[in-house]
Amino acid sequence: MSSSNLLKGKVTLVTGCNRGIGKAILERFAQEGAIVYASAREEGCLDECAKEFSNNYNTLVIPVYFDVTDGNGFKKAFAKIKTEQNRLDVLVNNAGIMQDSLIGMVSEKLMTDVFAVNVFSVINMIQYASKFMVKQKSGSIINVSSIIGTNGHSGQIVYSASKGAVISLTKSAAKELAKNNIRVNAIAPGIIKTDILNGLSPEVLAERVSKIGLGRIGTPRDVADVVVFLASDLSAYITGQTIGVDGAALM
Numbered sequence: 001m002s003s004s005n006l007l008k009g010k011v012t013l014v015t016g017c018n019r020g021i022g023k024a025i026l027e028r029f030a031q032e033g034a035i036v037y038a039s040a041r042e043e044g045c046l047d048e049c050a051k052e053f054s055n056n057y058n059t060l061v062i063p064v065y066f067d068v069t070d071g072n073g074f075k076k077a078f079a080k081i082k083t084e085q086n087r088l089d090v091l092v093n094n095a096g097i098m099q100d101s102l103i104g105m106v107s108e109k110l111m112t113d114v115f116a117v118n119v120f121s122v123i124n125m126i127q128y129a130s131k132f133m134v135k136q137k138s139g140s141i142i143n144v145s146s147i148i149g150t151n152g153h154s155g156q157i158v159y160s161a162s163k164g165a166v167i168s169l170t171k172s173a174a175k176e177l178a179k180n181n182i183r184v185n186a187i188a189p190g191i192i193k194t195d196i197l198n199g200l201s202p203e204v205l206a207e208r209v210s211k212i213g214l215g216r217i218g219t220p221r222d223v224a225d226v227v228v229f230l231a232s233d234l235s236a237y238i239t240g241q242t243i244g245v246d247g248a249a250l251m
């Protein structure tokens with residue numbers, strides 16, 4: 001991979017970095033010269049990868065371990081960033097869960113669990129990140145929504161509501177924070193090859209892929225490249241938007 005140093009020296013925090021889309025964002029950010037605070041839940045799971053990416057891309061990747069639903073956990077991570085960098089240029093709210101359920105089977109627990117990770121944690125993280133960014137009068141926040149949030153999907157009433165909320169909270173945050181030169185955008189990936197698809201049967205997956213205009217499933221890298229663009233100054237005049245990364249999928 002070649003680098004254009006699009007994020008040289010920017011201090012960034014990315015959630016859900018241990019696999020899937022988050023790991024691809026972590027690698028692309030490191031490659032573009034960002035200092036990355038890479039978050040994951042399982043203590044130690046990013047230690048090796050952080051060393052490897054720091055060495056390969058001549059930057060700093062620093063693991064921070066917390067569950068995004070745990071207030072004490074993420075507050076400690078923000079405190080560490082304050083002590084070590086005293087600034088934060090980019091926040092990526094990537095961590096998310098997909099739990100499917102037909103309307104008749106939706107439980108209180110399912111709603112609470114999905115909204116805790118996909119929505120409430122995103123608002124909390126924006127609240128803490130914006131403290132740095134308001135002081136700096138600059139920043140870029142990127143929230144990972146989904147094509148299911150823009151279009152809806154049978155069997156996904158709760159997940160689609162959570163990802164729809166990500167889009168509307170992105171617009172509100174963009175409006176509130178614009179006066180401080182803080183941009184807030186969302187991306188809406190289509191079908192991307194990660195563990196999140198493990199629950200889909202091969203038949204359902206094949207049927208969904210057959211509806212993708214570009215004729216292939218997306219890669220985490222496809223998504224990470226758009227996140228790099230939104231994190232960088234190349235997108236300096238873009239805020240409050242939701243960018244589809246779906247290869248023209250018809251859901």
Ligand SMILES: NC(=O)c1ccc[n+]([C@@H]2O[C@H](COP(=O)([O-])OP(=O)(O)OC[C@H]3O[C@@H](n4cnc5c(N)ncnc54)[C@H](OP(=O)(O)O)[C@@H]3O)[C@@H](O)[C@H]2O)c1
Nearest residue numbers: 016020021041067068094095096146189191192194195196
């Ligand atoms: N793949 C797709 O087709 C697709 C399409 C549209 C949108 N998205 C969205 O893209 C984002 C990344 O998904 P992915 O496909 O990369 O999924 P994935 O491979 O299942 O990864 C999900 C990531 O979120 C983390 N996570 C989940 N709950 C967490 C919690 N409570 N605290 C901290 N981290 C937590 C996971 O950590 P653990 O390993 O500890 O569980 C993991 O790092 C999600 O927001 C998802 O909704 C994905």
